[in-house]
Every structure is written in structure tokens, then in C-alpha cells.
Amino acid sequence: MGESYAEFHVAPNGKRLQLLWPDTATIRRVGKKEVSLDELKVYEPIFDFAQWSEGQTWFICVSVPSSAFLPVGMSLKGRKWLASFSRYDYTSAGEPPVLSSTSPHAELSFHRQQEWTEVLFSEEIELVRTQ
Numbered sequence: 001m002g003e004s005y006a007e008f009h010v011a012p013n014g015k016r017l018q019l020l021w022p023d024t025a026t027i028r029r030v031g032k033k034e035v036s037l038d039e040l041k042v043y044e045p046i047f048d049f050a051q052w053s054e055g056q057t058w059f060i061c062v063s064v065p066s067s068a069f070l071p072v073g074m075s076l077k078g079r080k081w082l083a084s085f086s087r088y089d090y091t092s093a094g095e096p097p098v099l100s101s102t103s104p105h106a107e108l109s110f111h112r113q114q115e116w117t118e119v120l121f122s123e124e125i126e127l128v129r130t131q
Contacts, residue, residue, distance in 0.1 A: 076121035
């Protein structure tokens with residue numbers, strides 16, 4: 001816990017937000033306005049995504065290259081990372097947001113690393129984009 005991590009957002013309108021958190025203590029510092037979210041933003045795109053909707057259902061597919069986090073030539077194989085894939089659904093009626101997540105969050109906060117899922121990279125996977 002407390003290690004640096006990346007946070008990636010995609011909104012239904014295609015806007016992206018990328019934040020690199022140096023540690024979990026920074027969450028409190030942002031809450032106290034000691035650190036601005038602007039200081040954590042990464043403006044050069046780190047990840048690719050595709051999104052589409054079918055009726056009222058919104059879909060997204062995201063690809064994050066390992067080179068965004070590891071030096072060139074370093075493998076993911078055998079590494080264990082914590083990950084959480086989450087979505088907040090807000091309403092305009094002022095009701096609390098609904099959190100959907102791959103993690104069993106005990107409260108409405110996806111920053112809770114102790115509840116994230118451990119991911120073990122067992123093979124090198126090469127993704128090829130086709131047109």
C-alpha cells in the first residue's frame with residue numbers, strides 16, 4: 001500500500017483524464033487542497049481506448065502499454081500488480097453515485113488499494129491493432 005499508481009478516466013463523451021499519484025498520502029493532500037489535481041495530470045496520452053454504446057449500455061475497451069510503467073525491454077512476466085476497474089454513475093437528481101467495480105470496495109472510493117485485485121502477469125502478450 002502507499003505506492004505510486006496511475007488513474008485513468010474516460011467519459012462517455014470521449015474525454016480522458018490521466019493522473020499519476022506518487023502515493024496514497026497524496027489523496028489526503030488533494031482533499032486538503034495542499035496539492036492540486038493539475039499537478040498530478042498527465043497530458044500526453046498514455047493509453048488507447050475505443051468506446052461505443054448499444055441502446056442505453058456504454059462499452060469501453062482500454063489498452064495500456066507496459067512501456068508506460070516499465071523501462072524499455074523490461075518484462076511484465078511474473079510481476080504482480082494491484083488493479084481496480086471502476087465506474088461511478090452519477091444522477092442529476094442529487095442521489096449518491098453508484099460505484100461499479102471489479103474490487104469489493106467497502107465504501108464509495110476507488111482509491112482504497114487494500115481492496116484492489118491482484119493481477120499476475122504470466123505471459124508476454126502482444127496486441128496487434130488491425131484496421
